[in-house]
Amino acid sequence: MAVKLTLANYRTNVHNDWCPGCGDFGILSAIQMALADMHLDPSNIVIFSGIGCSGKTPHYINTYGIHTLHGRVLPYALGAKLANPNLIVLAVGGDGDGLGIGAGHFVNAGRRNVDITYIVHDNGVYGLTKGQASPTLKRGLRPKSLPRPNINEAINPIAIAIVAGYTFVARAYAYDNKHLKEIIRKAISHKGSAFIDVLQPCPTYNDITTKEWYAGEDRIDPETRKPIPRVYKLEETGYDGEVQSPDPTEAEKKIVAALAKSFEWGDRIPIGVFYRNPYVPSYEERIASRIPNYLTMPPARQPIHDAEKHPTADIERIMEEFLVTEA
């Protein structure tokens, strides 16, 4: 594109009605920054969302924006991407959306490895319905809207994503949106299904894993007299989740290491890329191995009629198997 794209190109003038201080703002601006940094043509990008506060995200971004059903964001996104693999497809949704009602789609999307980026807004609560427990809320916790402490175990989104087959699995923190932006950029550049679990406070309903809690304001370093943050960056510790060769044993080792890492929580919470495997063929490549012209003539781009609007498909040869031939 000849026109220089700036952040403004990715913004709409729709009034944003998220609660003040919501982690969603960090995610929104990180997405916009990543797209602007990458100079991606807004009309070639589609952002899908589920239902909930995060579901409104596409309305604030000046790209194609498809706000879908609760839990169903992935199949919508996959359908669009497979119909036209030239599109840049992002999906966003809440933790309840993706890991509760949409868990079946979440797992099965991993099996396909379609080239999309899926960002989960993970705040432990169902915000838009006033703070019920989400699948990522730890058992025994009782954010302020819960009448009783959470009776269910929390699931581990990173571990599930890895075993389901996502080939890029990362975590980020909504209030570190520069880091998040970089993760999003890497995810978009990755050829295959990328999953980003974004930790975010819900200032209205989650009074436990708050901004202050993530920042470690409850634990002051006696020497520096500064809080000791709970969140730390994997890349700063020398951790490397990137699979370097097509050898399956290497992928297995990285998976095991990433799974072990994914269980760290509490005083030390890792963010960054847990696992990336560029050697798994994407679903698009798998289709192209059967339909040779799939990538140049995908479903959405095939001409299906001529200038007179008559069908282009020719089924004469297919009909032969049904043809009644006189002896």
Add this chain to the structure above:
Amino acid sequence: MAQNKVSWMIGGAQGTGVDSAANIFSRAAASSGLNVFGKREYYSNIKGEHSYFSVTLSNNVIRSHMDEVHLLATFDSETIIRHAWEVESGGGIIFDPKQTSEKITSIPTLEKNVVDGILERLKEEGLGNSVMDVLEFAKRNGVKLYPLPYVDLLKQVGEKIGETQLSILSRMTNVMAVAASFALFKLPQEHLFKAIEQVFKAKAKVAKMNTEAAKIAAEYAVKNFSNNEISFHIEPKPVKEQRLLINGTSAVALGKIVAGCRFQTYYPITPASDESVYLEDHEVFESRKVEVLAENPHQAESMELDGKGSIVVVQTEDEIAAITMATGAALAGARAATATSGPGFSLMTEGLGWAGMNEVPVVITLYQRGGPSTGLPTRHEQGDMLFVLHAGHGEFPRIVIASGDIEEAFYDAIKAFNYAERYQTPVIHLLDKALANSTMTVKKFVYDDLVIDRGKLYFEWFSSNGPYKRFEFTEDGISPRTVLGAAGGIFWNTGDEHDEFGHISEEPINRCRMMEKRMRKLETADAEIPDREKVVIHGDVDAPYIVVSWGSTKGAILDAIEYHAQHGLRFAFAQVKLLSPFPTKILQELLPRYERIICVEQNYSGQFAQLLAMRTCIKPHNLILKYNGRPFSFSEARDTLKRAIEKNEARIVTNAGA
């Protein structure tokens, strides 16, 4: 004496070649010049339960099966026990003489109430409880018995082809039953050999073995049964036009390819998945190169098409994903569809509502089967119509079309996509198990002159047209539609009520306008869709009585009213094809002209009759209903229509079929 139609039935345990036998018989009969209608019945089971196939043959157009069997071909006891009763006097039963001593009570797959009923009938006749007694019962009713010594004949086949293993030889039992049947009907054998070759074309050795088996069985039949012929024969007449012998799922699949459907999703379900599996098997097909079209920049790339088109078929994790994924593909500009049956459609309703709200042209092909819940998974019913018309919360427009037969199903599949894109709304193409699994000779599909109508579709939006508004208020309710990725055409979608751009809006004036805009599309569709695509009037228009029906009952009704016309009882028949928008005006003008309005449908509650009353305030005089899971036969339609006229019962329930 030659009849104008004859019926043949073959049965056996599932997995023993009943389907392929019926396929060979049907192909052979069709290639001799006859028209064929085949009905397939099977249990929700893979191996062991009883299945059967009934084939009706005629030189005339044939559209339905009949209950009377003229020749029953069997190679197991259960088929004799279940179906011997259906064979007409003068007809015959081919059976294995080695199995006749078997006790009826020893067949584990026979339901207890079936066994009890049969034992009682035999007892009344003073007979015992073996297969031979059933055959004796039939014989007393004028049915001729044709013992075919399968094992002895198979040994002869083995000697000829150098095969001694009985387990291999026994795979040809079904073909021997077919060959003996062909001989008894005096149909030309060369067509049979040709059909065998065609069916086993991938396996030359198997084809040869089967041909030998067929020859030996036919010779045996000619030699041993010619002094005791059946009374039903048909003489094939040559036909000029090219015909297909095809089932409903394949016909719809072909229709979708022609329609330009390039993306199909499905979750496995009986009987719908056959369609998707067929499509996947034919995912790459021939396509004509086309001229570059100025309004579609992508057309320029058609030069890369290289004579090949393709359809991507995705097996999803459930039906919710099936409809939502197809919807995503439709947003990107592909013609997209999903195919399912009742239980799957139940899951799809939220996706249907979203597509309605966001005006997405997605096609749902729905093969109804017996409900509710899992119901009768492999059996037939028209029980989903009212559900389909009302599925989803809130109100949104949808177009619902119902095909009456396999030939219509092909052309309707194409229409479904045209309606979907023209009116930018989900279209449900309503079919059923009877259409899915029946086979029928139809005129070869002609599609060159069909029109692909994509409606107000834009692959690029120029700012000279003003800012792009996906849900722009227009007079006909239809807004210009860009596809995802179109330059200049950015839009938003949401399941929330929205403004013209697609952003959430709860403002009351906008809400009303948007609701009216969406619903207005149905009025536009009603005004634009030609009458012949809404209601087809068959039969004798000036008759005193009119039958009103929809879907696959068409065949039985047409065959029945044709029969009655020859016997002095005249009927008109209004086949309603468009269920939404409902053809209220046409029916309000048409129906009151008749003395008697008779609704025929395959459900318990008379769903169409209810809809008719709701939409037209017209209540039919007679309801003919069936909900036992088996499709209407010609015989049933014939008898119940007569009964409706003679006795004027408000509700007639019929129950034929095993």
